[in-house]
Amino acid sequence: MLDVEKNYAGSRRDEIIDVATEMFLEHGFAGTSMAKLAEAIGIKKASFYHHFASKDDLFAACVPHGYGDALSRVQDVIASKGDPETKLRQAIDILYDTTISSPVGRMSHLIAEVSRTFPGVARAFHEGYVAKQRDLISEIVREGVASGTFKQMEERLLMHMLMGPIVTLSLSREMFIQFDDLDSHFPIEVLRDGHKDLLAFILTHVQKDKVDEFR
């Protein structure tokens, strides 16, 4: 069962999306030419236009690639047994993994790159991924609030404190990928575990009006 080459089962379209996603991440949208892309796949670039109408069209197809997996992994956590804090910690582990290591999370700066000339992609990304992931996290926290484990917290502030550090860590690692000491500047495990502990502490101990006391 050791297939180094993926088996695309006759679906050249899927193969193109896989290869293109990698190349977009590696070289950016403008930096990925149809010629180099075709070469990487092993077809002539004219053949490509049989599968996609344009380069924009291809990019729009690459962005949702991986949504499903990233969302269903968090859904699995929700469906599992366990107390809310354990579920939240598991969800955060998944978010670190998908945001830093899988295409769907690493696409952020590409979407920002094309958002001005190609606004539909950003909207699709928000509706198809960002909003859904937010709803899943909120569900876990609501469960915790209902059971008395967590204090109430404004949804947008929760996402700000939860996704903020993760997305920035992913962006930083893309931006400074050339650093040979990248892992010592931006260590995934250390930051992830510290982040989890602090979030759990906040959610279990800080009440909205209690925070204001310390102003």
Place this chain on the structure above:
Amino acid sequence: MLDVEKNYAGSRRDEIIDVATEMFLEHGFAGTSMAKLAEAIGIKKASFYHHFASKDDLFAACVPHGYGDALSRVQDVIASKGDPETKLRQAIDILYDTTISSPVGRMSHLIAEVSRTFPGVARAFHEGYVAKQRDLISEIVREGVASGTFKQMEERLLMHMLMGPIVTLSLSREMFIQFDDLDSHFPIEVLRDGHKDLLAFILTHVQKDKVDEFR
């Protein structure tokens, strides 16, 4: 003293940097052509090459544009009178402002865009801005630890929790700039103030070994 047009005092180079920075932010690196840039400045594109050797060269000159101001504003806070928590809150206000509203903070996804083909820019950005801003924040927190106001906290985790939400907020606002309800999805003041309160709470109450209790 009402000059709508800036006075560049004979320095066309500075004028080019100002206009180019705006255009890079608006249209991305690849999306900004020398022709359109020249047109916006009011010269022919050939004339541009008298001031910069290449487009890369120009971009490299645009990135540090604004470092000084963003850093010196935090330095002013450090030099001012006030308790560490007040200073930290003031510094965070400045970081929200500069990261979201000024070019130096909004450049992140552009630097990520060009980092593969143009690695020098990312390194310069890290040394010239990221590391220095980190040192300034650390100085404030160290002051607080010395005076007993703050608990000790690992520097990288501190920056993860402090800069992470801010940078992601800035990136999100760039990415979803087309949304007409952008401010209700990503409200600056609400998130900033909540973030400040939570960070202050963490720094004044959470001890490293105390966090571990809640695992």
Place this chain on the structure above:
DNA sequence: GTCTATATCACGATAGAC
């Protein structure tokens, strides 16, 4: 320092045979 004019080239996309 700015101009006109141009070199050179890579890009996205298309036409039409097989």
Place this chain on the structure above:
DNA sequence: GTCTATCGTGATATAGAC
């Protein structure tokens, strides 16, 4: 579905007069 061949465009950059 893939190919060869090519179109048209717009890009960075240069040459050389003023």
